[in-house]
Amino acid sequence: MDQRTTIVEAEAEPGGVPQSLRELAGDWGADQEVFRHVHWGKAMMWIFLLSDTFIFSSFLVSYMTMRSSVTAPWPNTAEVFGLDVGGVSVPLLLIAIMTFVLISSSGTMAMAVNFGYRRNRKATAALMVATALLGATFVSMQAFEWTKLIFTEGVRPWYNPMGAAQFGASFFMITGFHGLHVSIGVIMLLIVASKVLRGHYDRRGDYSAVEIAGLYWHFVDLVWVFIFAFFYLW
Amino acid sequence: MATIADDLRPLHHPKTWIGKYVWSQDHKVIALQYASTAIGVGLVALVLSFMMRLQLGFPGRFHFIQPENYLQFVTLHGMIMVVYLLTALLLGGFGNYLIPLMVGARDMVFPFVNMLSYWFYLLSVIVLLSSIFVPGGPTGGGWTLYPPQTITGGTPGSNWGIILMMVSLAIFIVAFTMGGLNYVTTVLQARTKGMTLMRMPCSVWGIFVASIMGLLAFPALFVAAVMTILDAVAGTSFFVPQIVSMGKPTEHVGGSPILYQHLFWFFGHPEVYIVALPAFGIVSDLISVHARKNIFGYRMMAWAIIIIGALSFFVWAHHMYVSGMNPYFGFFFATSTLIIAIPTAIKVYNWLLTLWRGDIHLRVPMLFAIAFLFTFIHGGLSGLFLGNVSVDVPLSDTFFVVGHFHMVMGVSPILVIFGAIYHWYPKITGRMWNETLARAHFWITFLGAYAIFLPMHYIGILGVPRRYYALGETAFIPPSVHYANMGITIAAGLVFAAQFLFFTNMIWSYFRGPKADPNPWGGASLEWQTPDTPPTHGNWGAKLPTVYRWAYDYSVPGAPQDFIPQSEPPGAAGSRAPA
Numbered sequence: 001m002d003q004r005t006t007i008v009e010a011e012a013e014p015g016g017v018p019q020s021l022r023e024l025a026g027d028w029g030a031d032q033e034v035f036r037h038v039h040w041g042k043a044m045m046w047i048f049l050l051s052d053t054f055i056f057s058s059f060l061v062s063y064m065t066m067r068s069s070v071t072a073p074w075p076n077t078a079e080v081f082g083l084d085v086g087g088v089s090v091p092l093l094l095i096a097i098m099t100f101v102l103i104s105s106s107g108t109m110a111m112a113v114n115f116g117y118r119r120n121r122k123a124t125a126a127l128m129v130a131t132a133l134l135g136a137t138f139v140s141m142q143a144f145e146w147t148k149l150i151f152t153e154g155v156r157p158w159y160n161p162m163g164a165a166q167f168g169a170s171f172f173m174i175t176g177f178h179g180l181h182v183s184i185g186v187i188m189l190l191i192v193a194s195k196v197l198r199g200h201y202d203r204r205g206d207y208s209a210v211e212i213a214g215l216y217w218h219f220v221d222l223v224w225v226f227i228f229a230f231f232y233l234w
Numbered sequence: 235m236a237t238i239a240d241d242l243r244p245l246h247h248p249k250t251w252i253g254k255y256v257w258s259q260d261h262k263v264i265a266l267q268y269a270s271t272a273i274g275v276g277l278v279a280l281v282l283s284f285m286m287r288l289q290l291g292f293p294g295r296f297h298f299i300q301p302e303n304y305l306q307f308v309t310l311h312g313m314i315m316v317v318y319l320l321t322a323l324l325l326g327g328f329g330n331y332l333i334p335l336m337v338g339a340r341d342m343v344f345p346f347v348n349m350l351s352y353w354f355y356l357l358s359v360i361v362l363l364s365s366i367f368v369p370g371g372p373t374g375g376g377w378t379l380y381p382p383q384t385i386t387g388g389t390p391g392s393n394w395g396i397i398l399m400m401v402s403l404a405i406f407i408v409a410f411t412m413g414g415l416n417y418v419t420t421v422l423q424a425r426t427k428g429m430t431l432m433r434m435p436c437s438v439w440g441i442f443v444a445s446i447m448g449l450l451a452f453p454a455l456f457v458a459a460v461m462t463i464l465d466a467v468a469g470t471s472f473f474v475p476q477i478v479s480m481g482k483p484t485e486h487v488g489g490s491p492i493l494y495q496h497l498f499w500f501f502g503h504p505e506v507y508i509v510a511l512p513a514f515g516i517v518s519d520l521i522s523v524h525a526r527k528n529i530f531g532y533r534m535m536a537w538a539i540i541i542i543g544a545l546s547f548f549v550w551a552h553h554m555y556v557s558g559m560n561p562y563f564g565f566f567f568a569t570s571t572l573i574i575a576i577p578t579a580i581k582v583y584n585w586l587l588t589l590w591r592g593d594i595h596l597r598v599p600m601l602f603a604i605a606f607l608f609t610f611i612h613g614g615l616s617g618l619f620l621g622n623v624s625v626d627v628p629l630s631d632t633f634f635v636v637g638h639f640h641m642v643m644g645v646s647p648i649l650v651i652f653g654a655i656y657h658w659y660p661k662i663t664g665r666m667w668n669e670t671l672a673r674a675h676f677w678i679t680f681l682g683a684y685a686i687f688l689p690m691h692y693i694g695i696l697g698v699p700r701r702y703y704a705l706g707e708t709a710f711i712p713p714s715v716h717y718a719n720m721g722i723t724i725a726a727g728l729v730f731a732a733q734f735l736f737f738t739n740m741i742w743s744y745f746r747g748p749k750a751d752p753n754p755w756g757g758a759s760l761e762w763q764t765p766d767t768p769p770t771h772g773n774w775g776a777k778l779p780t781v782y783r784w785a786y787d788y789s790v791p792g793a794p795q796d797f798i799p800q801s802e803p804p805g806a807a808g809s810r811a812p813a
Binding site for chain 1: 274343344411413414416418419422423424425426427428429430431432448449451452456457458460461464468469470471472485487488489490493497500618635
């Protein structure tokens with residue numbers, strides 16, 4: 001019999017907690033590893049992302065309470081983040097493109113992880129570089145958006161000609177913090193990609209690093225979906 | 235794939251002195267670096283508290299304590315004690331030292347990041363202390379750092395001090411995150427063979443759950459710090475509404491001070507348990523070892539730690555009953571606050587029942603553990619007063635609150651820390667401390683703590699407010715308050731002086747103490763079974779220990795010794811093996 005089962009049964013008492021719950025606790029409390037055959041780095045990245053989720057949640061919840069309590073009018077985000085195409089103002093165009101780019105980068109990242117586990121060095125590295133390029137495109141479009149907002153619209157962290165000052169403050173803070181995450185992700189992807197290319201993970205026989213970088217990247221994309229929904233679409 | 239614990243590739247052993255002791259990746263060295271830095275900065279906070287007592291006991295007698303200095307002392311004392319001493323010492327110090335040894339690992343899973351964690355912590359301490367030397371001095375906004383007063387003129391340190399404080403906190407959070415990820419992942423994924431979660435010593439349980447809580451609670455403080463810095467530096471209005479300060483309207487408009495309070499206490503209340511849970515865990519082990527008896531209700535002890543940890547995320551607004559938030563919130567938060575009393579009471583009863591008919595050895599670590607039971611029960615009982623909205627409102631911002639939280643999260647964890655240091659000192663240094671000095675230190679500290687904090691409850695019930703520089707001629711304050719204040723200050727002076735017995739003892743014994751037995755208390759948990767004392771880099775020599783039982787096999791009938799080490803196989807030496 002498996003050692004885990006014996007432990008669960010040995011600790012069982014008549015009555016009390018149902019068998020199924022006891023087995024659940026037994027699985028979690030099992031010998032040596034809670035997450036069986038999971039690389040520690042992967043577990044650590046998941047826990048870090050959980051912590052980071054709390055940071056972004058705090059930012060977004062703070063922004064939402066502020067937005068519902070300010071007395072000055074909140075600018076119409078569809079217009080502010082619109083783009084003029086041939087004289088026609090298309091609402092949310094830039095942001096739609098940015099979102100598309102970032103979501104696509106999650107696709108290339110997922111493929112990179114797949115090729116990594118198939119030990120295909122070249123394809124893995126190429127897809128990771130593609131992911132990093134899409135990420136860099138996202139950051140540069142964000143820079144364009146910031147420039148437009150600062151120089152064309154005159155928005156400042158402490159001042160907003162279109163209404164509530166908190167609009168500019170929370171916009172720069174939240175997108176800035178997210179942009180920082182994307183930039184760090186781009187650097188991380190490039191480092192891991194170069195290690196892939198040099199055969200570092202082939203020698204170690206362990207491609208987990210690609211997947212761990214991928215976890216972070218998907219998380220940053222997911223956070224963007226929430227920022228997109230709560231900041232731009234609201 | 236083999237587990238990490240089975241990974242027998244040799245660790246990278248640095249050859250140079252700097253590699254071994256300065257840029258060290260060994261969890262034991264990092265633990266000592268964390269602990270000594272934390273105790274050092276804690277000494278600064280201890281001196282500050284004595285300066286406050288001098289002013290309160292003998293108002294106006296000391297000209298170097300001006301009102302703004304007093305406020306700065308209050309602020310720095312509180313923040314240093316809670317974050318830079320207690321959190322850093324219990325998690326960075328004890329967490330680092332004990333986790334790998336107690337779960338049978340060679341080191342933390344990511345030693346490099348663990349090392350970075352310490353250096354970031356040191357940086358945060360340096361940034362914090364540098365605020366003493368900038369124009370305007372450190373911030374004097376109270377340790378909770380509520381805006382708007384922290385960043386508007388008239389508050390000490392509103393120009394430089396508050397920014398450095400917030401930057402330092404942000405750096406601390408980065409440092410803690412790097413350490414905390416290591417502690418949690420090591421417990422989850424790097425235990426030795428046979429070490430199920432339900433065989434871990436309570437110390438590891440406490441530190442483990444507190445680390446998870448830290449990873450989820452510190453983000454709120456991080457966000458609050460970033461937003462305060464932006465308010466102060468970039469002129470944003472996250473927290474500051476339109477107000478008139480010093481006769482002039484500020485440039486801010488539309489911010490919400492209560493938002494800051496929610497963010498701060500979403501961190502602040504779990505923080506109480508981030509400090510308390512490791513202390514709970516460690517004290518369980520001290521009591522069990524020195525009473526030569528298994529911990530009563532081990533499984534409930536572990537579950538109570540988990541439940542307290544989870545519940546503590548739903549009680550934060552009980553710090554805000556008088557803040558002006560919606561009064562209906564008070565109902566919810568009072569209820570959830572009182573529910574926490576249930577798992578906490580389970581723990582207290584289990585400690586008492588562990589002592590019941592135990593073979594109690596009143597050695598110094600045990601004295602501290604029993605003292606903890608006194609102070610913690612007292613602090614917990616006054617907590618019942620403050621948890622109820624209608625009782626809290628008149629007691630809010632009085633010395634009763636000061637007495638309560640110093641008893642429950644100041645004195646109690648500190649007593650456990652002292653007990654733990656005396657308990658593990660022989661393992662850490664290989665030498666034994668001086669018994670006489672240690673006993674003198676204990677009795678002065680324990681009785682002195684009562685002499686300091688018990689009268690504060692009385693002063694508080696009379697309505698004396700906290701954080702006041704001087705009370706002056708106030709009709710409702712009887713002369714007894716002034717005598718009490720004087721008495722508290724004298725007691726504080728004695729306790730302050732007694733700490734030098736501790737430091738003398740620790741430092742002298744480190745060099746001149748007699749060689750200690752590798753397992754002087756007869757402990758059953760893994761850290762006492764290391765092949766070397768003090769444990770060397772890699773902890774376990776060539777082969778990792780295998781665990782066959784829980785950590786509490788004391789006074790087992792029929793066993794040859796009064797304890798059975800966790801690593802002893804069943805059947806060996808004719809002992810019975812409970813699961």
